[in-house]
Amino acid sequence: MLVCLCNCTDDVSLLMVLLDTNPFFWSTSKSTSLSFSNFLSHVLAFLNSVLLLNQFNQVVVIATGFNTCDYVYDSSSSPTNQRAETLLRKFEEFVVKDEQLSKEDTVDGIGNSLLSGSLSMALCCILKSNSNDIQRVFRSGSLHPQPRILCLHGSPDGPGQYVAVMNAIFSAQRSMVPIDSCVLGVQHSAFLQQASYITGGVYLKPQQLDGLFQYLSTVFGTDLHSRRFLQLPKPVGVDFRASCFCHKNTIDMGYICSVCLSIFCKHHKKCSTCGSVFGQAQTNAPSTSNQKRKTPDT
Template sequence: MNGSHLSVVVDLSPSQWHLSSLHQPYPLDLRSFVSQLLAFLNAHIASRHENSLAVFGAFPGKSVLLYSSANPPTETPPSDANSFPSFKMVDSTMMHNIVQQLDSLNQDSVEEGLSCTFSLSNNISPSFSTIRLDINRLTLEFNASTANATEGLEPLTLSDPRVLILSVSPDQTASYIPVMNSIFSAQKLKVTIDACQIYGPETVFLQQAAHLTGGSYIYLERRDALLQYLTMTFLPPPSVRHTISVPTQDKIDFRAACFCHKNIVDVGFVCSVCLSSFTKFPIKTLQRLNAARPSLPLASASQSRNPSAPSTPMKTDGRASATPFRSGETPLGPGGLPHSGNINVNGTPHTNGAKNGLGSSG
């Protein structure tokens, strides 16, 4: 069995974590969250020597690589006899980068005259681009090393690449299209997406991401047991999850976001070409397209199908009439007399007999 690669996207929105620390009955602040997250990351590294790790921080307006086992920091932390060197490397690197990014956000807020608790929701879609590049690079490196080791045999693929999203922010409907494109890219790369909503309302996008890629989605009700959720649900790789009991989604919200208004809609209009959802159908666009459509005379179209048929005005239901009439009026037969039966193409009445070929005698 090959090693498993885990990419973690951590929502580090300061305003949302401030609200999470005040939420009762299970408050969870950022310091306690990072402590439990580091324990989970160390457990992933300790599970197998070949396991690899990449952690991305989703800050307001940007995505930052906090740690990557493929590119470890050049400066090693001070040696400690009471800690494993690999664990010490992950802990010190991530804490240093998180503190540095938060300090830069606070400095930008002070310079712009904004409050440090300014409500900003994160945007995780920029992290997916970096994750895809990272997985492609690791796959190429793994294939190259495997090809050299197996002396020309068919190279294997990177085992169990997966993404874990830890979110505390609500959905951003404006990023619906980038998020869905990222989900489709993960499907093509056979990357499993797991999601955990720690604080805030349930997210539609993360539910769909986990469902479409075969991952797990969890909404935390007991945030004081975060480490237990992470260890029991997201620590096992996808290849062994079929042998253990992993929590699954009870319900999945498949609603889409409106392409024009960026709102999640229950009922809307879907374009038959691009499959975009709309809250209200653009009637002006329909009128413009209808006006630009070339119109063909009904008589000419009928004669082109049947040259022997006379030029007779046609109803919308395909029957001929001597004179046009509105819905609900009695059609007129030959000579202008009312006629209650059907009208043949040549303008003469007929009955529903079998001899005219238009109906059955029964």
């Protein structure tokens, strides 16, 4: 009897949904075939279905804007009957705030949204909701309810956020929180590929965005317990390229500080992160030219 009780509880999930609200992405018709309102209705239906599956399920929505990110909805603190209304109202407030902040900047192209910020917020929220159990997590290796993060992301990666995003990914890995990613844009996202690969989440770039709900419910609606038994999309290839710390460029090959593992695209005399002075071996002219020759032209 007791065995049965334990088996039933473990599909309770805490789902953090990160919504990309980058206005430059959604307003460009080239970048996606889905309109923002359609996107929201798919997501709302998905949130409803997650909350339907178990009454202990909790959903928190975080909007990832261009300049800021914020909590938009938390199912544990809102009444069940006005879910959509509450969410949309908060969403509007958020978009207005985001717009006000952006007037100071000029943007060329689609720009990128603040993924690192919202990832960190999601992790904070997960750890806060389990703050009593933190010690237990490191002992037994599982949180209750089981948390996971779902990134619904469209904007291209911002190489400038590389360090922050990677730090968020590693702390998610350490607290055993899988990051699922659903890419809505045209291009694959190297950040999210790495995030899902490292944390054991699912990375998917849907072919038909009209059927987004079906993708969401089939793949991303799966609780962690059932994942052990179901066929889910497997990673095809992961783009492991890193950004350099000095110019924030994505690079295939570069220099690494042997003390703190910081990455640079050019040779420096001193590491800008930890301050260690590099020896002569690196300044050796032949080896640098060697490296340059090896670099594949991509």
